Amino acid sequence: MSAFDQLIQGFAVALSFKNLGLCLLGCLWGTAVGVLPGLGPMAGMALLLPITFNLDPTGGVIMLAGIFYGAMYGGSTTSILLKIPGEAASIVTCIDGYQMAQKGRAGAALSIAALGSFVGGTLSVLGLMLFAPYLADVMLSVGPSAEAVMMLVALLIVTAVSSSSPLKTFIMICLGLLVGTIGLDAITAAPRYMFKTLELAEGMSFVALAIGLFGLSELLLAISEGKTERPKVPRLRDLIPSRQEARESVGPTLRGSAIGFVFGIIPGVSHIVSTFVSYAVEKQISKKPETFGHGAVAGLAGPETANNATTGSSLIPLLVLGIPAIPSTAILLSALQNHGVDPGPLLMTNHPEVFWGLIASMYIGNLVLVGLNLPLVSIFVRLLQTPMVYLMPLVTLICFVGVYSVKGSGFDIMILIAAGLIGYLLRQFGFDVAPALLALVLGDRMEAGFRRALTISDGDYGIFFHGPAVKVFWALLILIVAVRMTKALWPKKALNTHAPE
């Protein structure tokens, strides 16, 4: 049976009344948790995981996948309107999306984000369907040395995106890597920098740090700047982007789809990295790089598309290899295993209804989400149109609940508060905290790759220069450095005169 025939059968499964309802429920819940700061896709999926135990595996996985990509969609709303990322992958959306909203283009920004998400999500599902078996093989061949260099490339890319100076960005990257080493050593189980605190055995909570550094510090800055205005609800006619905005978003949307798809296959924090990479690419190739950070359409469309394009491809390692690429897909794995369905190469033959039903439901889900995010955006925004005096304590309390509910740890709440103050001070003095967060999540894998490679080579650092994959990543790294040096040595006149700090 051809892939097309199987897809048709998948649509028959996904379009059943029950599965359609579950897809809609998942998308609605996902958008809501994505909109509300402090609750991300993982928390949203974890909350409804127990419900899937009473469903058949196809229905359960369809609902969870709906939450997963629904949260990716919803995360952009708070980023654009309040500069508070609903989930980690929306950090980049805050940069230009919020600036567009400040210029009265909130409606257009939300539309561009929603349409970009739709295109990215749909194309990545198409890619998942066509390339799943082949692409997974390629990524499996990447060894630990290449993985370590790949992480280095990802971090280097961050320096190009950050709003602070390269030196300050480097300091923040080091700080993120440093915090990432806290906890029991993954190989020797030796306690590292735990200060005799058991709560730190698994490392610092990423959720607490992320919400503290971004959410709480933003609240403190908002008070400092006297920012007490409400987010404006865009009218339906404001949702239509201007012709120029639409034209400017086409290229970034297509490039974002490709970047998101490729990065989605890489296990780790692909959806976060892909947004940074997309932003960096758009900024590099833009004729007006000085507009980035001040409401550039490309700076919104590219990353938001890339973010959603990872949802399809991040399922490739899970469905084809049984390896969850990101924590959210680990919940999908758990749901499938609870029903005795083991994802892997045999999934397509043993449980075709699950594989193709999920793919078909993702096509449907992406359509449902455009229906939710465009006409109903004002309803979601109304959730947030609470005056600052109410919003402040509400956001704070939701942050507390979001952080506490992950591990039930009061210690994480203290980390959240401390991170809020540190984030506020760092940002006041021109240190961008986003690179620290990215380094924190990449640090584990970078160290693991670094140590495994050195163990294999008996301590020979030459291993980091051998192998085709390693060479490709080094070439990429050199290219990035060369481009940055060229720009530093021969800056454009426009950059000299108008470039913001």
Added chain:
Amino acid sequence: MKQQAQTSLPGWAGEFVICLCLAALGGYWVKDALRLGLGSDGEIGAGLFPAAVGVALTAASLIAGLKALLKRAANPVVIEHQSLWAFVLLAIAAISFVFLGLFVSSFALVMVVLRLMGQRSMKRSALAGLIVALALHLLFSVLLGLQLPPEIWELFE
């Protein structure tokens, strides 16, 4: 939060202090990494990676601190006292959330913020606090059954 007071600090001084703190942090990381052990050929110690990162952080922070000190750019950074008071409020709310539960902390936080932000009626502030506390309790605790700190009435059971 009616205070309009603010403290203006020279930006370079703040940067310099932050860089010094970060350099010290990096130094501490290196010191402890040496205790953990850097390992030998074929057996990489748990301290090698933190040591490398610590050295990089210390070096970069010292350079950045030195640059800030030499440049002494006139870019004053204004720290609003409101923000610091808000932080104190959030910290108290966090402690009450952990020890007294969501209901009490949300009631108290909403009420206090409303009073500070100019809501003159105590009754109105208390009512708003009660509504928010009830709504959050119903949503997160009753409907979603999230893992939350014990509420104050559970402490007496």
